Amino acid sequence: MHWKQSIIVIIIIQAILNFLAGCGSENQPPQPSAHTDIKKFNFSEDSAYAYVVKQVLFGPRIPGTPAHSQCAQWILFKLSQWADTAFIQEGTVLRFDGKTLPIKNIIASFGKGKRRWLLMAHWDTRPWADQDSVRVDEPIAGADDGASGVAIILELARQWADNPPPVPVDIVLVDAEDQGPPVWEQIESKPEFWALGTQFWLKNPHRPLNSFEGGILLDMVGAHNPSFLMEGVSLQYAEHILKDVWHTASKLGYSHLFLFLQGPPVTDDHYFVNLAGIPMIDIINLNPSTRHGFAPHWHTHADSIPIISKYTLKAVGTTVGTWFANLPIP
Numbered sequence: 214m215h216w217k218q219s220i221i222v223i224i225i226i227q228a229i230l231n232f233l234a235g236c237g238s239e240n241q242p243p244q245p246s247a248h249t250d251i252k253k254f255n256f257s258e259d260s261a262y263a264y265v266v267k268q269v270l271f272g273p274r275i276p277g278t279p280a281h282s283q284c285a286q287w288i289l290f291k292l293s294q295w296a297d298t299a300f301i302q303e304g305t306v307l308r309f310d311g312k313t314l315p316i317k318n319i320i321a322s323f324g325k326g327k328r329r330w331l332l333m334a335h336w337d338t339r340p341w342a343d344q345d346s347v348r349v350d351e352p353i354a355g356a357d358d359g360a361s362g363v364a365i366i367l368e369l370a371r372q373w374a375d376n377p378p379p380v381p382v383d384i385v386l387v388d389a390e391d392q393g394p395p396v397w398e399q400i401e402s403k404p405e406f407w408a409l410g411t412q413f414w415l416k417n418p419h420r421p422l423n424s425f426e427g428g429i430l431l432d433m434v435g436a437h438n439p440s441f442l443m444e445g446v447s448l449q450y451a452e453h454i455l456k457d458v459w460h461t462a463s464k465l466g467y468s469h470l471f472l473f474l475q476g477p478p479v480t481d482d483h484y485f486v487n488l489a490g491i492p493m494i495d496i497i498n499l500n501p502s503t504r505h506g507f508a509p510h511w512h513t514h515a516d517s518i519p520i521i522s523k524y525t526l527k528a529v530g531t532t533v534g535t536w537f538a539n540l541p542i543p
C-alpha cells in the first residue's frame with residue numbers, strides 16, 4: 214500500500230465521529246443490544262501466528278523469486294486441504310518501470326451459490342525498505358505487510374473446512390500489491406502502479422464480478438497496538454459493510470482497536486475492487502501521528518516477527534470470522 218497521492222492530508226475529524234446512534238462517548242464501547250446473541254467465531258491466534266512465521270521463513274515473497282514460488286505452493290497446499298476448490302491464477306504484469314513480473318493470485322472457494330462474498334489480502338512483500346534509514350535497498354520481511362492478512366485468512370479457512378460460513382465465500386490472495394515505486398524514484402506515483410495482482414484479477418476474474426455482494430480486505434492486521442480507522446475509500450464505497458464489521462468488533466470487545474474514527478483514503482487492493490463495482494472495505498492499521506499515515510514499521514525492516522501481536526491477530530480474526538458467521542443466509 215502506499216500513501217494516497219503523497220498522503221492525502223489525514224482528515225481526522227476533531228472530535229471522534231460517533232456513528233453509533235444513541236451511543237455514548239468514544240471511550241465507552243457500545244453496549245450490546247438485547248438481540249445481539251451473535252455466534253462468536255472461535256479464532257486461534259496461535260495457529261494464525263504460526264502461519265505468519267511460516268511465510269516469513271520462506272524469505273521475502275517477491276514475484277519471480279524462489280521464496281515467492283515456494284510460499285505460493287505452501288499456501289495452495291493449505292487451502293487445498295480446507296476449501297472446496299483452490300488454484301493459482303498465473304499471469305504477468307508490468308511494474309512501474311516496465312519490468313515484467315510473473316504473478317500468482319491464489320484463489321479458493323467455499324460453498325456453492327451465485328451470490329458470494331470476497332475475502333482478500335495481498336501475499337507479496339515489498340522489495341525495498343524504502344521508509345527505513347538503513348539497508349533501504351534490501352527487501353523487508355513483511356510479517357505485518359503481507360503475512361498477517363494471509364495468516365488470518367488461512368486460519369479462517371482452516372476452521373471453515375469443518376464449519377463453513379452460511380454464505381459462499383471466495384478467498385483471493387493477490388500478488389504484487391506492494392511493487393510500486395520506491396520513494397527515491399522521481400516519478401509521479403499513480404494508483405495503477407500498486408495492486409497489480411488485483412488489477413490482473415479484475416481483468417481476468419475466475420467468475421463474473423457481479424457474483425460478489427461485497428468483500429473485506431485485510432492489510433497490516435497483525436502488529437501490536439493497531440488502530441483500525443474507518444479508511445476513506447471503504448467509507449465512500451462500502452459504508453454499510455464497514456459499519457457492520459465495526460459494530461461486530463464492538464460487540465466482541467474490540468472497540469479500542471476498531472475505532473469509529475474517519476481515516477484517510479488509501480490506495481490498496483480494495484480501491485480497484487470498488488471501482489469495478491464490488492463494495493469492499495479495507496481493515497488496515499492507520500496511524501495519524503506518522504508523516505505517512507501508517508504505523509512506524511511500515512516499509513521498514515521493523516516489519517518482522519517481533520512486530521506481530523497474537524492479541525491483534527485474534528481481534529481481527531475473531532471479528533471477521535464472527536461477521537461472516539452471522540451473515541444472513543441468502
Ligand SMILES: [Zn+2]
Nearest residue numbers: 214339358391
Ligand atoms: Zn505495503
